[in-house]
Amino acid sequence: AQRVTQPEKLLSVFKGAPVELKCNYSYSGSPELFWYVQYSRQRLQLLLRHISRESIKGFTADLNKGETSFHLKKPFAQEEDSAMYYCALKRGGKLIFGQGTELSVKP
Amino acid sequence: DGGITQSPKYLFRKEGQNVTLSCEQNLNHDAMYWYRQDPGQGLRLIYYSQIVNDFQKGDIAEGYSVSREKKESFPLTVTSAQKNPTAFYLCASSMGGLAGVSSYNEQFFGPGTRLTVL
Numbered sequence: 001a002q003r004v005t006q007p008e009k010l011l012s013v014f015k016g017a018p019v020e021l022k023c024n025y026s027y028s029g030s031p032e033l034f035w036y037v038q039y040s041r042q043r044l045q046l047l048l049r050h051i052s053r054e055s056i057k058g059f060t061a062d063l064n065k066g067e068t069s070f071h072l073k074k075p076f077a078q079e080e081d082s083a084m085y086y087c088a089l090k091r092g093g094k095l096i097f098g099q100g101t102e103l104s105v106k107p
Numbered sequence: 108d109g110g111i112t113q114s115p116k117y118l119f120r121k122e123g124q125n126v127t128l129s130c131e132q133n134l135n136h137d138a139m140y141w142y143r144q145d146p147g148q149g150l151r152l153i154y155y156s157q158i159v160n161d162f163q164k165g166d167i168a169e170g171y172s173v174s175r176e177k178k179e180s181f182p183l184t185v186t187s188a189q190k191n192p193t194a195f196y197l198c199a200s201s202m203g204g205l206a207g208v209s210s211y212n213e214q215f216f217g218p219g220t221r222l223t224v225l
Contacts (some may be wrong), residue, residue, distance in 0.1 A: 009147060044150075044197065044216040086149060093138060093157055093203070094165070095214060097150040 002027045004089045006098035013077050014106050021072040021101045023061075023087030032090035033070040035061055036097075039083045047072075047085070057081070077105045110134050113198050113217035120185070120192070120224050128183045128220045130198035139181035140199040140214065143167060150197065156181055185222060196220045 003026045013019050025031060035047040048056045050063045050070060061072045070087060082105045087098040111132040120126045130139065138157045142150040152165030156175040170189025175181055181200075185192045199214040 006149075043218055044199075046213045049213075094140070094152060094155055096152075097142075099147060099149040 002089060002091050002096055004087050004096050004098035006085075006087055006101045008101045009099070010102045010104065012104045012106065015079055016076050019074050019077040019081070019103065019105075021085050021087075021103060023070045023072065023098060025068050025070065025087075025089050027068075027089060027091070031063070031065075031070075033061075033063060034088045034090070034095070035059070035070075035072050036086045036088055037083050038086070044086070077103075079105050079107055081105050111198065111200055111215055111217040113196075113220050115220060116218070118220055118222045120222065122224055123187045125184055125186050126222065128185070128196055128198075128222070130181045130183065130217060132179055132181075132200045132215075132217075134200055134202075134215065135178070136200035136202050136215070137178070138201045138203065139175070140201075141165075141171070141173065141181070141183045142197040142199065144195040144197055144219070153183065153196075192222055193224045194222060196222060 005024045007022055033050045036044050037047040038044040048054055059074045061070050063070050084100050084102050086100045088095040114129045140155040141153040144150050151167050153171050154162055154165050154173040156162035159175055159178050162173050162175050170186055172184045197219050198217040201214045
C-alpha cells in the first residue's frame, strides 16, 4: 500500500544549524512528492515539489528512489522556519500525507 | 487570503446530532477535498470530488457524507454515525483532480473548522 512516513514528530534545532526533516515513502510506480508547510495561525500551503527541483526559502528536497526518501533540508535554519511540515505523495488525483513533523528553531 | 473559505471556524455539537461544515472556493477549481487533521496522524482524506455531481470516498469516509451540486461548494456533513468526530477539518481545492491531467496538482487549503462534540 502507498504510504508516507515522517519518523520525527518534533525536531528542535538552534538558529543557524542545519536541518533535515525526514520523509520516506512506499509506492510501486514513479512517485510525485511534495512538501507542505503550516506556519502558526496560517493555512497549510505548498512549500516545494520534487519535479520542479526548486529551492524555496532556502529549503531543498531530493528524491532518492533507491532509499525511497524525500528529505527536506536547509543548511542554516531561521526562527521563521518554525512550523509544521508535511510530506505528501501524489496518488492518482489525491495526496497521501505523512504524519507531520513540527520544526522548532530556537534563537 | 481568500479564494477558499470554510465556516464556521469553531463548531460545537451534541452527541447524536448531524452537523454540516461549509467549504466554498472562487478559484474556479474542478477538484475539492475534505481532510481530517488529528495530532500525530497528519491529514487523512475523507472525501474528494473531481467534478460537479461526482465524489469519491477517501480513506476515512465512514460517518461522513458530502454533496457537490455546484462547482464552488463542497459541504461536509458529519453524521451521528461518526464515532470520534472531534477534530480539525480542512477543505482544499485544486485545478485538476484527474490522474495524469497535470503533475502540478497543487492543493489550496482553507483555514479549517474545529469541531468539538460535547
